[in-house]
Amino acid sequence: MTDYDVLRVFCAPNGGYGNELGVVREGSVLPDRDERQAFAGKLGFSETVFVDDPERGVIDIYTPTLRLPFAGHPCVGTAWLLDVPELVTPAGPVGARLDGEFSWIEARAEWAPPRTLRQYASAAEVDDLPVPPKGEWIYAWAWEDEPAGRVRARAFPGRDDGIDEDEATGAAAILLTDLLGRALNITQGAGSQILTAPQPYGWVEIGGRVVLEREPERQPHFTR
Template sequence: MTDVHVLRVFTDADGRFGNPLGVLLGAADWAADERQELAARLGYSETVFVDDASTGRLQIFTPACELAFAGHPLVGVGALLARTTGRPPRELRPVRLAEPVPARTDHDGTVWVRGAVADAPPWEHERLAGPAEVEGLVPPPLGRSPSAGEDKRWRRTQTWAWQDEAAGEVRARVFAADYGVVEDEACGSASLLLSAYLSRELTIRHGRGSVVRARPLGTDHAEIGGRVVHDGVRQVARMPRP
């Protein structure tokens, strides 16, 4: 059996909500096909395989594919490595990126990671009239592809509206059928892109009630931060290899 740490990333101040994440530590002997199979079996929007906790070397998989960069997995791993090693990491090293991802932890426990706009997945953004319209969206079941002329927001789009524009408060939801999930409860990379595009520091109420903080850094980088709750360890079977 294999231990999978289960986290909720981008919780609210009371530790509620948050996007579930699976993390395997000491995963260096897991082959790429094993990683993809387990990510699909777990069904979280992402699962992280940490090859080396001392350097932060890792890979990120959705149920459908590998990602070079993703926000909620990196924020979650930053919190988990701080918990397991006793010191917050200063950088993380996704293997598909040429440069490490800077990380930091605030005194209140908020974990931040910095990312390049060019490294984020190619999310679309759709602004709606208000929070009620965002909340009223009903995505189709996974596996049903939009036909010609149908709304394609369900594939990989962050829908959003201002909740309080003056305060930089946003209401958002992400739909991600291209990555093997109907809806991503709290998407860090899409929020990073939104902050960069708007050139605004944002507090984003995401999904059912998760909270993502984002701020632009120059024209081509931004950072995202949030709180993380550890929900324990789940044991899963490792599939036998042929």
């Protein structure tokens, strides 16, 4: 049986909302990639992380249908859970730090999978968007307060894995920050909060609140 934690990442100031994340702390129980992919599909979260070395922060990230070399909300959540200064991903090393209620990571925009960043004229337009047809990963956004760097966003993965809308997506926020070249305070989905800031030499820092939703002993188990 495989134990896993469930976190919510990029929560609102009151601790609500956030994007759920599954974390298998003992990745050695599912060493095979096909097993990990099947398990991530069973859990059905937008991403599931397998920890291969908790002290060094070595992790492996999966959506319900594919493996990712890097993803934002899994790294923010896992860094908080493991309390390590760095994560090691297939894309490269990800710096990590805790600052009060926020968990932060530092990554490069080129590590993020391709996204269509689609700007709208107002936050109300973004709020009213229907789920678009499958096939294109769309990050819909609009300024709520441009001088203050406040953004309204929604994310539509466009995949056939049962996730029509992603509540909070770190990689897309990194791409938007890199495009605009400024710090952002993003409200995404139903009410999640993502903070970002461009850093020197092509790096982007992204942070948010993390809540431990369920621990392994409180959860059902899936057999291998």
